[in-house]
Amino acid sequence: MAELLGLGLSHYPPLSLPDAQMATILRTTLRDEGIPAAAKDPRSWPEAARAEWGNDEGIAAAAAHRAALVAEFRKVRRALDAFQPDLVLIWGDDQYENFREDVIPAFTVCAYEDLDVHPWRHAQGSSMMAGKPNAWGEGPDKHYRVRGRRDVARHLVTGLIDQGFDIAYAYKPLHHESLAHAFTNAILYLDHDRTGWDYPTIAVPINCYGRRVISARGFMSPYGVPLDWDPPGPSPARCMDLGAATARILRDSPWRVALVASSSWSHAFLCDHTYRLFPDTAADRALYQALQAGDAAAWRRCTTADFEAAGQQELLNWCPLIGAMQALGGRLAWSNFVETQVFNSNKVFALYEPC
Secondary structure (H helix, E strand, O other): OOOEEEEEEOOOHHHHOOHHHOOHHHHHHHOOOOOOHHHHOHHHOOHHHHHHHOOOOOHHHHHHHHHHHHHHHHHHHHHHHHHOOOEEEEEEEOOOOOOEOOEOOOEEEEOOOOEEEOOOOOOOHHHOOOOOOOOOOOOOOOOEEEOOOHHHHHHHHHHHHHOOOOOEEEOOOOOOOOOOHHHHHHHHHHOOOOOOOOOOEEEEEEOOOHHHOOOOOOOOOOOOOOOOOOOOOOOHHHHHHHHHHHHHHHHOOOOOEEEEEEOOOOEHHHOHHHOOOOOOHHHHHHHHHHHHHOOHHHHHOOOHHHHHHOOOHHHHHOHHHHHHHHHHOOOEEEEEEEOOOOOOEOEEEEEEOOO
């Protein structure tokens, strides 16, 4: 049997921006005329939010937030390099990148061959990097030759179909020029020190945005303006089942695989009960405590409505990891919760012992 490594991380797009732009989502929200002026007044905010916002709209706090995140990415990368996988499989969302009006699958295995990924040239609106400077000062010619493993992807798709998942697969991108930002950013941040990325990589996008995937193009929308809702995405429990099935298939294969959950947790711009100013930290903390305790049942009890109410749509990317580790009896080696009020989303990092 093969060994699998479980990893969790964030692909927070504004981490790619210089410090002065890291709070850009909140600044955009503060211009939303549908949000009451009293709610937008920093004097009404929680103390932690006022402290982060400071007198410079979060610029000084951005440096501290960046340092905290980079330290965690380095820790995850060291664990990945020590494991030396044959390939990396990443679960991430697709925010109107390949999932568009012509087809919205619940899950897709991207069975790509080697792919040239130009993170700054290929950036789209959902990545927030189109035409903007980046924290590394890199230009449009910066690229990764991301190696594929179509043979493993085909093996996985076949196994998932055999286990009752009518899974979609793709041999090439449909609309986006390379990898969607949930996958590109995971690579960018794991390679923060620019030592390279030579691990064959399989992207498995999930329709996390469900009812907002077309109606809001998987991103921000004006507060209080009704949307023409799309059908929902897959439930947390179904995503956990996908992870469990994936783990069983790959455990019985000859390949050492790192399984990666790529997303932040509650997103402020999705959280109506905070006027889209702050993430739902209480909901995040509850699930984080369940993660630490190995209580997968608490995650399985969550409904789509629960995730939507807390702005946790992208936690569907973590559900397969939780399901996989439950199926294999994986033990959490360490985790960290990086809390914020003004930088859109709380970020969680996790490492499971190889199993």
